[in-house]
Each structure stands twice: as structure tokens, then as C-alpha cells.
Amino acid sequence: MHLFNEQEQERIRQAVASAERSTSGEIRICVEKSSKHAALDRAVQFFHKLDMHKTKRRNGVLIYLAVLDKQVAIIGDSGINAVVPPTFWDTTKEAMVAEFKKGAMLEGVLKGIEKAGQQLKTYFPSVENDTNELSNDIAFGDGE
Secondary structure, three states: OOOOOHHHHHHHHHHHHHHHHOEOOEEEEEEEOOOOOOHHHHHHHHHHHOOHHHOOOOOEEEEEEEOOOOEEEEEEOHHHHOOOOOOHHHHHHHHHHHHHHOOOHHHHHHHHHHHHHHHHHHHOEOOOOOOOOOOOOOEEOOOO
16 A cells, blocks of 8 residues: 555655755654554564664654554654653654644655654754665555
């Protein structure tokens, strides 16, 4: 299932690339139609499957969506979680859900990327010779 058409996927890839330009952090988006697992549990599974726990500074952020289940989870690695305000992931999720409720799925995802990127830039500004450690492509799950 591809919730986003190719143009929308490209906008998401570009938003991730843009957010990552000013930070050493990494952002990934994972989407699946539905899951028999809780969103947070599924996000943790993908976090490891996508090797997000292997970034140099432990500053990866995963935004997970189970579309038909209307579930969203955002998780960060230990480096970013240690420095962002305790309510940050919840407020980011709420901003995304507000867009989703308007039927604006793409805008909700872009808002989440932007907010995560702002925090990463604040706490993990880009460094010389920084490399893109993870793909900017959307990971599509199979709903297991």
C-alpha cells in the first residue's frame, strides 16, 4: 500500500533532506496500512529494523503511521531523548494529528518532520564532514 503518490513521497524525502541539512540527526518516516501491534511497539520494531539505533550521536527520530488504525508514534534515540523537553514528542504528534483530522495526511507528516528537524538542529547542529547515515526514503511496512 502506498498512501503517498510518487510526488508526495518526493516531497517527504525533500523535507527530510532539508531538515537534516542543518543537523547531524537523522529522521525516518515509516507508514503501513494497519498493524496488529500498538503503534509505539511497532515504531520500536522499525527503529531497530531500520538501524536507527546505530547513528553516531544516537540522534535518530522515527515517525510511524498506521493509517487505517489512525495511530501515530514518534520515537527518538537516547541522544535526542536526553535533551528535548519531556512533552516534545507528544506535542509534535498532536500537531500532526490536527492536520490528519483535516484530511491533510501529507501536511501532517511534513509538520512532524519540520518539528523534529527544529529540535535536532537545536541540540545536534550539523558538523563538518557530516554524512547522511540513513535513507530519506519512506519505509513501508507490511502490517504484521
